[in-house]
Amino acid sequence: MEPRVRRAHLAGLSDRVYGVRVANTDLIDALAADGALSIDEFEQLLATYTAADRDHAASKAYRIARQQFGTSLTAWGVVSVSNVCTKECLYCGLRRSNEQVERFRLSPEDVVTAWAEGHRLGFRTVYLEGGDDPELTDESMEHVIWLVKKQFGDSTVTLEFGERTRGTYERYFEAGGDAYVLRHESADADHFASLHPRRMTLANRIRCLEDLKAVGFSTGCGMMIGSPFQTPAHLARDLAFIADFDPASVSIGPFVPSASTEFADQPAGSIDKTLFVLSLVRIMMPTVDLPVLTSVATVHPRGREMAVMAGANVVMPNLTPTVDRAKFAPYDHKIVSGAEAAEGFEILSRRMAAIGYSIGPTAPEPRHR
Ligand code: SF4
Numbered sequence: 380m381e382p383r384v385r386r387a388h389l390a391g392l393s394d395r396v397y398g399v400r401v402a403n404t405d406l407i408d409a410l411a412a413d414g415a416l417s418i419d420e421f422e423q424l425l426a427t428y429t430a431a432d433r434d435h436a437a438s439k440a441y442r443i444a445r446q447q448f449g450t451s452l453t454a455w456g457v458v459s460v461s462n463v464c465t466k467e468c469l470y471c472g473l474r475r476s477n478e479q480v481e482r483f484r485l486s487p488e489d490v491v492t493a494w495a496e497g498h499r500l501g502f503r504t505v506y507l508e509g510g511d512d513p514e515l516t517d518e519s520m521e522h523v524i525w526l527v528k529k530q531f532g533d534s535t536v537t538l539e540f541g542e543r544t545r546g547t548y549e550r551y552f553e554a555g556g557d558a559y560v561l562r563h564e565s566a567d568a569d570h571f572a573s574l575h576p577r578r579m580t581l582a583n584r585i586r587c588l589e590d591l592k593a594v595g596f597s598t599g600c601g602m603m604i605g606s607p608f609q610t611p612a613h614l615a616r617d618l619a620f621i622a623d624f625d626p627a628s629v630s631i632g633p634f635v636p637s638a639s640t641e642f643a644d645q646p647a648g649s650i651d652k653t654l655f656v657l658s659l660v661r662i663m664m665p666t667v668d669l670p671v672l673t674s675v676a677t678v679h680p681r682g683r684e685m686a687v688m689a690g691a692n693v694v695m696p697n698l699t700p701t702v703d704r705a706k707f708a709p710y711d712h713k714i715v716s717g718a719e720a721a722e723g724f725e726i727l728s729r730r731m732a733a734i735g736y737s738i739g740p741t742a743p744e745p746r747h748r
Pocket residue numbers: 464465466467468471472473474475509510511541709
């Protein structure tokens with residue numbers, strides 16, 4: 380357990396004099412060389428970084444991403460399957476008690492139709508997402524995954540359906556699921572508790588993540604930047620957790636408040652810190668998939684471009700039927716294009732081309748860890 384953190388601690392003790400403050404740029408270089416830092420060093424970076432430190436990290440992350448992926452971005456085609464949820468995450472506009480939400484659930488045929496368009500556009504990873512919807516039974520999910528795989532055998536199926544039992548994860552995997560994203564949200568138990576209702580715990584979230592890996596999924600974790608009560612110490616723990624867990628992807632985006640939650644008056648997370656953390660993760664894990672989340676574009680009109688220049692390598696065009704797309708809104712002012720999938724993809728492609736990137740036709744082979 381904890382080989383990377385242990386290694387980082389040893390590196391910190393042997394290569395850097397304990398107790399003597401090291402320049403942030405030197406810590407960023409050490410992160411590139413060692414693959415991790417001690418928690419204290421991560422905290423120093425997050426608490427004291429300057430614009431020059433951020434630029435140093437961004438240029439390093441940019442170079443690493445270009446070496447790994449060239450100028451081609453991978454597309455994960457998003458299909459929001461259901462916005463029905465029985466849970467009460469304190470930050471989420473889709474929580475059960477929000478009666479303002481117009482709920483929807485796609486039929487398996489709707490999902491396949493949406494993905495057929497993404498496949499036609501050249502995408503090879505479908506990203507199915509949904510809340511904790513009791514109607515999405517194991518059988519119905521198996522059916523959806525099976526249908527997608529049957530009709531589009533070269534597709535990678537990535538799932539984001541929250542905390543489930545190990546038995547359910549096994550069924551999803553056996554049906555053909557390849558990857559699963561479950562953001563850990565905070566690696567600090569108290570901070571995690573401050574964002575979730577009492578019956579949700581960090582211990583169970585970690586159990587789910589470990590189950591997903593053990594089952595065979597390419598497993599992704601991640602967290603919001605600037606979530607309520609978050610401190611540099613919390614984010615430092617998140618980075619140490621990511622180093623230890625060695626995920627296949629890390630989903631990082633700014634917190635954006637939802638008016639229907641008790642965090643409605645909290646400020647949104649900073650784009651600047653979000654980009655800095657993205658760069659740190661890219662430097663720490665050169666090959667990890669770093670998607671550009673919609674929340675990045677929500678807090679800054681050029682957020683997607685800035686995230687790519689900071690080290691992200693995946694874009695997420697939305698394939699959900701336009702009639703339902705805006706209803707999947709965990710936070711306010713979510714950027715939702717009313718354009719049909721092909722038109723939206725063309726706009727996104729043009730924007731990425733303007734910064735020197737194309738959106739690649741294929742995804743890498745599914746990785747099972
Ligand atoms: S974060 Fe997910 S599980 Fe929590 S309330 Fe929102 S949709 Fe439901």
